[in-house]
Amino acid sequence: MKHFHQYLLLAFAILLLSHDAFSRRVPSGQKKIIHFGFVSPSTPEQIVGEDLAKLDATCPFDGIGINPVIKLTRDGKTFDYHPLHHVGSPYLLTKEDFGELIPMFRRFQETRLKHNFFVLNSSPFNGDWFDDDAWKRTLNNFGMLAWAAKESGFAGLCLDIEPYALTKLPFMYRPNLGHSFEETARQVRRRGKEWIEEINRQFPDITLFTFMWTSQCTSTLMAEHPELLVNSKTGLMIAFFNGVYDGASDTMTIVDGNEGAGYHAASEEDYAKITGRYHRFADSWIDRTNHEKFWKITSMGVSFYLDSYVKRDKPGRYDLFAKSDNPTQLLATNVGHALDYSDEYVWFWCEKGNFWPGIFKSNYPFWGDLLPHCVEAIEAGRNIRVWMDKYASGANLLKNGGLEPADEGANQKNGIVKSWATWQAEDTPKGTFSNDNGRLRLVNVTNGGIAQAISGIKADQQFILRARCKNESRFATPVLSYFFRDNPDTGVWGQRSIAFTEDDADGWKRATFHITVPKGHNIATINVFVGVLGFQDPTGMDKGCLFDDIDLQEVVFPWTRK
Numbered sequence: 406m407k408h409f410h411q412y413l414l415l416a417f418a419i420l421l422l423s424h425d426a427f428s429r430r431v432p433s434g435q436k437k438i439i440h441f442g443f444v445s446p447s448t449p450e451q452i453v454g455e456d457l458a459k460l461d462a463t464c465p466f467d468g469i470g471i472n473p474v475i476k477l478t479r480d481g482k483t484f485d486y487h488p489l490h491h492v493g494s495p496y497l498l499t500k501e502d503f504g505e506l507i508p509m510f511r512r513f514q515e516t517r518l519k520h521n522f523f524v525l526n527s528s529p530f531n532g533d534w535f536d537d538d539a540w541k542r543t544l545n546n547f548g549m550l551a552w553a554a555k556e557s558g559f560a561g562l563c564l565d566i567e568p569y570a571l572t573k574l575p576f577m578y579r580p581n582l583g584h585s586f587e588e589t590a591r592q593v594r595r596r597g598k599e600w601i602e603e604i605n606r607q608f609p610d611i612t613l614f615t616f617m618w619t620s621q622c623t624s625t626l627m628a629e630h631p632e633l634l635v636n637s638k639t640g641l642m643i644a645f646f647n648g649v650y651d652g653a654s655d656t657m658t659i660v661d662g663n664e665g666a667g668y669h670a671a672s673e674e675d676y677a678k679i680t681g682r683y684h685r686f687a688d689s690w691i692d693r694t695n696h697e698k699f700w701k702i703t704s705m706g707v708s709f710y711l712d713s714y715v716k717r718d719k720p721g722r723y724d725l726f727a728k729s730d731n732p733t734q735l736l737a738t739n740v741g742h743a744l745d746y747s748d749e750y751v752w753f754w755c756e757k758g759n760f761w762p763g764i765f766k767s768n769y770p771f772w773g774d775l776l777p778h779c780v781e782a783i784e785a786g787r788n789i790r791v792w793m794d795k796y797a798s799g800a801n802l803l804k805n806g807g808l809e810p811a812d813e814g815a816n817q818k819n820g821i822v823k824s825w826a827t828w829q830a831e832d833t834p835k836g837t838f839s840n841d842n843g844r845l846r847l848v849n850v851t852n853g854g855i856a857q858a859i860s861g862i863k864a865d866q867q868f869i870l871r872a873r874c875k876n877e878s879r880f881a882t883p884v885l886s887y888f889f890r891d892n893p894d895t896g897v898w899g900q901r902s903i904a905f906t907e908d909d910a911d912g913w914k915r916a917t918f919h920i921t922v923p924k925g926h927n928i929a930t931i932n933v934f935v936g937v938l939g940f941q942d943p944t945g946m947d948k949g950c951l952f953d954d955i956d957l958q959e960v961v962f963p964w965t966r967k
């Protein structure tokens with residue numbers, strides 16, 4: 406019995422642990438979409454004097470990545486310092502160096518861009534991890550940038566760890582420096598710990614955003630053989646990741662942006678794969694002693710490469726334009742999936758376009774001209790139900806949605822309401838259908854209702870389906886349902902039912918479906934059903950359920966209009 410209790414406690418502890426493990430997952434309404442890319446205001450001149458309300462008008466984002474340019478004055482000379490480009494820089498940043506920048510970046514809090522990041526790369530690291538002087542500069546400068554991010558009201562820093570040549574590849578192992586790989590890896594792990602401790606010291610609870618992090622491990626082979634990376638450009642990165650998790654506070658957040666995978670994604674299945682791979686492999690390179698912290702503080706991001714939705718002369722590896730006859734709709738759909746699957750952040754890499762034309766300096770055209778309606782499409786993806794309501798066509802595709810009675814003399818079995826078929830299951834007790842002044846009343850029905858089919862349906866079409874119900878029975882649960890039939894008629898697809906939960910006047914309730922016709926099944930027909938499930942009232946006094954106003958409207962967004 407004692408053992409049994411121990412098992413119970415263990416099971417409970419595991420439950421608590423697994424709950425805790427998802428603490429970086431935020432509710433859908435709190436998820437954020439961040440802009441990174443070629444257009445990034447970097448200097449005070451680019452913002453000072455601007456009416457910041459204009460920033461919100463043409464962008465659908467919650468934050469922006471900023472590539473900071475810092476004016477340094479050293480030895481009587483003033484010059485621009487770009488942390489992304491100054492490999493081996495001898496300068497130690499100070500708080501005073503950020504004097505002009507912080508008030509400017511703070512002003513972003515007046516706009517919708519509230520979750521902002523300074524974008525940095527590996528340039529401030531040094532390829533010789535044993536060089537103490539270089540390391541002091543690295544720590545100091547990252548620390549000052551973290552401090553400046555905090556003072557600017559930013560969410561944190563973004564470390565783009567991709568091995569660009571311009572960074573001089575600090576995470577590449579260099580045997581010529583005289584240390585074995587193992588010795589160097591131990592040193593890098595110590596440095597990684599010191600690095601994140603300094604960042605946490607300057608900015609407690611910082612969000613460290615990365616475009617790619619441990620999600621670079623994407624296979625069993627890579628998971629089981631990290632030594633395969635030793636002689637690559639990123640040979641020391643695993644040691645660095647481990648140092649970061651040795652030192653990270655368990656209240657900070659590390660966002661793994663999952664970069665490459667999201668750039669290809671074109672369906673919900675693709676986002677499910679990205680998520681599955683992340684949860685299978687992302688902790689593989691991390692010391693087991695840090696797994697609990699890893700899952701507690703690491704947040705799975707989902708990426709977009711917006712240029713891939715635009716027709717380009719040389720599309721390269723990422724070409725979502727070619728995967729859809731309506732790239733704007735694909736974008737809206739993908740944003741919805743990306744937000745569903747991300748833990749907190751969805752991010753866009755945007756190259757040859759500008760969301761802030763006339764405000765942020767850039768030679769690139771407005772994204773809304775490159776990809777028509779893309780600003781609205783991103784907003785729609787974020788809140789698809791609201792947008793579907795807004796763009797419902799207004800025309801009811803169902804015949805007699807008002808449930809008027811059948812014509813005089815019509816067959817009552819199939820004509821309680823004109824144009825609707827009635828149905829009751831054969832294996833449970835049957836009740837009665839009647840038309841009550843243009844409303845359907847079902848009494849003592851245990852499994853039955855009325856149905857209507859609409860043909861000519863195509864994949865990707867979107868609909869809103871609504872109905873009203875007044876439940877005067879204690880034994881019946883009214884439902885609104887739909888399903889699809891394919892062509893040729895081989896089966897029923899995607900059947901869904903919901904209860905009536907939305908309040909309406911006079912004791913009536915409403916139910917609403919937002920429907921996107923799935924791909925891949927040759928869907929031709931949508932069948933709409935209202936009815937009840939339940940039991941017969943043993944007293945025989947049941948008043949049943951009333952239904953009315955069944956409405957199926959196509960949703961036509963500005964970007965889907967023919």
Ligand SMILES: [Ca+2]
Nearest residue numbers: 807808843953
């Ligand atoms: Ca009616």
